[in-house]
Amino acid sequence: MKCGVIGTGNMGGILLETFIDSNTYQEKELFINNRTIEKAYNYQRKYPNIHVLEDISKLIAKVDIVYLCVKPHEMIPIMRSISNSLSKNFILISITSSVAVEDMEKLLDCQVARFIPSITNRARAGVSLVTFGENMSNSTRSMLLRKWERFSKPTVIEEKNVRIxxxxxxxxxxxxxxxxxxxxxxxxxxxxxxxxxxxxxxxxxxxxxxxxxxxxxxxxxxxxxxxxxxxxxxxxxxxxxxxxxxxxxxxxxETTHGKFKKDKHRIEEALGDKE
CATH class of the missing domain: 1.10.3730 (ProC C-terminal domain-like fold)
Structure with a gap:
């Protein structure tokens, strides 16, 4: 299975390294993109067999699954830009807590999930938090859980508890x-x-x-x-x-939940905007 990672900043980069070190994905199966593209090329210098694609649409065309590892306010514009390119079997995963799977399903017809990693996963330890979309098949859920178990303890969490x-x-x-x-x-x-x-x-x-x-x-x-x-x-x-x-x-x-509410409000505003 070919996997894309859009956003190779702090957490996206850690996730990329974890995928490779845990053999969740082989280097040759990974396709990456970053807004500052030189950051993506830096990872390619470390892992020569991964692929860097400067155009997100070209990355989407190459992969079966993509992890969206960008800032909350960038999520909705990117989803809108690729929505017409995704088949119903495509898998899109957000790692941002403030973007609910329900938000993703308003824009996308593909299979979606939210996967919140921890830096402890870099040591193939700790918990990851998971919420699956309604359109995701049981076989896809099982496949993803098996992959995430290679480096974490994936734990399904309800939306009301995702922030804490x-x-x-x-x-x-x-x-x-x-x-x-x-x-x-x-x-x-x-x-x-x-x-x-x-x-x-x-x-x-x-x-x-x-x-x-x-x-x-x-x-x-x-x-x-x-x-x-x-x-x-x-x-x-x-x-x-x-x-x-x-x-x-x-x-x-109070502080983390306050910031979460602000991020959620920005997501709601973005969802309300016309394309």
Whole structure:
């Protein structure tokens, strides 16, 4: 099966690399395009057997399935531009949370799905979030799930939960990475540990933390209770975190959902525009 990737920015590029490294698609089966075409050619220099096509319509004519990995406001214009070129058996997949499969089906007669990857998929780990369109056949759904299982745990999610699911799965690594980096910054300023030493300890702590969860040794609650000895330092530290961050995650959810609503509104406006 020949696969197209339109948009080779951060997530599109990660997805392309993951496809190749997990043998989900062979290099020769991949056709890519990017608005700044030099970025696509940079990937071709890394993976010489992939194909770069500067014209999206020519890419569409070459492939059976395409992943649309562009910004939300670019999605609808691209879908409109290719809608007449897609057969009913063609498969188009958006990786953007704010574009629902229902939005895609308003413009396209082909099989559609939304697939929200995570940077953790680059390590052939973590979750991906999936929503299938009504027009997608059971055989196509099964085929896609088998492919996505090569590098993730694909999880079907309802539209009402897609934003918070994306916060956890897709944004979560950056959120918790940022918190870890802020902690390291304070360690550097307030202790004798160097930034490099703190970074190494933190990275290995995260690796071990993930292994504990992966091997089902503890749930999150069990892990906290195991480390928090009554009257101990960890408990005092957790009390401080609890006192200093009572609104942090509430505000985080409000912020991400607020941005999501704005993106959805832009999508609705774009859908309302005439071609």
């Amino acid at each position: 699911g994306s916060d956890i799965v897709s944004c979560g690594p950056a959120f918790f990475g940022f918190l870890a980096k802020k902690y390291i910054d304070e360690i550097k300023e307030n202790t004798d540990l160097t930034e490099e030493e703190a970074m190494k300890l933190m990275e290995n702590m995260f690796i071990g933390f993930g292994s504990l969860l992966k091997k089902n040794y503890y749930s999150l609650d069990e892990l906290i209770n195991k480390v928090c000895v009554a009257g101990g330092i960890t408990g005092e530290g957790i009390n401080t975190i609890n006192e200093e961050t009572p609104l942090l995650f509430k505000r985080l959810i």
